[in-house]
Amino acid sequence: MDAIRVEHLIKEFDGVRVLNNINISFEQGSVTTIIGPSGSGKSTLLRCINQLETATSGHIYFEGNDLTSNSVDLNKMRAKIGMVFQSFNLFNNMSVLENCIIGQVKVLHRDKKEAIETAKIYLEKVGMLHFQNRKVTTLSGGQKQRVAIARTLAMNPAIILLDEPTSSLDPEMVKEVLEVLKKVVSEDYTFIVVTHEMDFAKEVSDRIVFMENGEIIEDGSPNEIWHKDSNIRLKRFLNI
Numbered sequence: 001m002d003a004i005r006v007e008h009l010i011k012e013f014d015g016v017r018v019l020n021n022i023n024i025s026f027e028q029g030s031v032t033t034i035i036g037p038s039g040s041g042k043s044t045l046l047r048c049i050n051q052l053e054t055a056t057s058g059h060i061y062f063e064g065n066d067l068t069s070n071s072v073d074l075n076k077m078r079a080k081i082g083m084v085f086q087s088f089n090l091f092n093n094m095s096v097l098e099n100c101i102i103g104q105v106k107v108l109h110r111d112k113k114e115a116i117e118t119a120k121i122y123l124e125k126v127g128m129l130h131f132q133n134r135k136v137t138t139l140s141g142g143q144k145q146r147v148a149i150a151r152t153l154a155m156n157p158a159i160i161l162l163d164e165p166t167s168s169l170d171p172e173m174v175k176e177v178l179e180v181l182k183k184v185v186s187e188d189y190t191f192i193v194v195t196h197e198m199d200f201a202k203e204v205s206d207r208i209v210f211m212e213n214g215e216i217i218e219d220g221s222p223n224e225i226w227h228k229d230s231n232i233r234l235k236r237f238l239n240i
C-alpha cells in the first residue's frame with residue numbers, strides 16, 4: 001500500500017519552476033533516500049509533502065486524502081507526517097523531556113502522564129534518556145539531533161521525513177546520529193530521507209531516488225542505482 005502518492009507536482013517560486021511534474025509513490029514501511037545536487041529540489045519536495053510549502057499544482061495523497069485540497073484538515077494531517085530538519089528545530093529554552101512532550105500534549109491532546117511515558121521510550125531508543133532534564137542549549141549537535149528524532153517518533157507519525165539530518169554536524173557526531181537512524185529505520189516506519197551520506201543510503205534504503213533540476217531522473221534499489229551505466233549525470237554525482 002502507498003503511504004504517500006505524489007501526482008504531477010509542480011512547485012514554482014515567483015514563476016521559477018523548482019519541481020517539474022514529480023510523480024512518485026512511497027510504499028508503507030519502506031525506506032527511500034533522495035539524493036541529488038544542491039538546488040535540485042529535494043528539500044522543496046519534502047516541504048511540499050509536509051505542506052510547509054503549497055504546491056503550485058498537482059496532488060499529494062496521504063491516507064486517501066488529497067493534502068493539496070482546501071477541505072483537508074492540515075493540522076491533523078501534519079501531525080501524522082513527522083519531519084526532522086538539518087537544524088534540529090528544538091525549543092532551546094526547554095529541557096530535553098519537555099521538547100519531547102509538548103507536541104504530544106498540544107497537537108495530539110495526550111494527557112501529560114502518557115506523553116512523558118511515550119517520550120521516555122523514544123529518548124531511551126536514541127540513547128538520550130539520561131539527559132532528559134538537560135536544557136537543549138547544553139547539548140552537542142549530535143545529541144540535539146537524537147532528541148529531535150525522539151521527539152518526532154514520540155508523535156507516532158505514519159511517515160517520517162528527514163532533510164539532511166546529519167549535514168550540520170561535526171564528523172564524529174554524524175556517526176552517532178547515523179547509528180541511531182539505522183536502528184530506527186529498521187523498524188516499521190515509512191521513511192523518506194534526503195541525505196548526502198551515500199554509504200548510509202546504500203545500506204538502509206529500499207529505494208534511492210536521484211533528483212536533478214526539479215525532476216526525478218533515476219529511481220531504483222541501491223543495487224540498481226549503483227550499477228546503472230546508463231545515466232552519466234548520476235554516475236558523475238556518485239563519482240563512480
Ligand SMILES: Nc1ncnc2c1ncn2[C@@H]1O[C@H](COP(=O)(O)OP(=O)(O)OP(=O)(O)O)[C@@H](O)[C@H]1O
Pocket residue numbers: 013018036037038039040041042043044045
Ligand atoms: N522559499 C523559496 N523562495 C525562492 N526560491 C526557493 C525557495 N526555496 C527554495 N528555493 C529554490 O528552489 C530550488 C530548490 O531548492 P531546494 O532547497 O529544494 O534544493 P535542495 O535539493 O534541497 O538543495 P540542497 O542540497 O542545497 O539542500 C533552489 O533553486 C532554491 O533556490
Ligand SMILES: [Mg+2]
Pocket residue numbers: 042043044163
Ligand atoms: Mg535541501
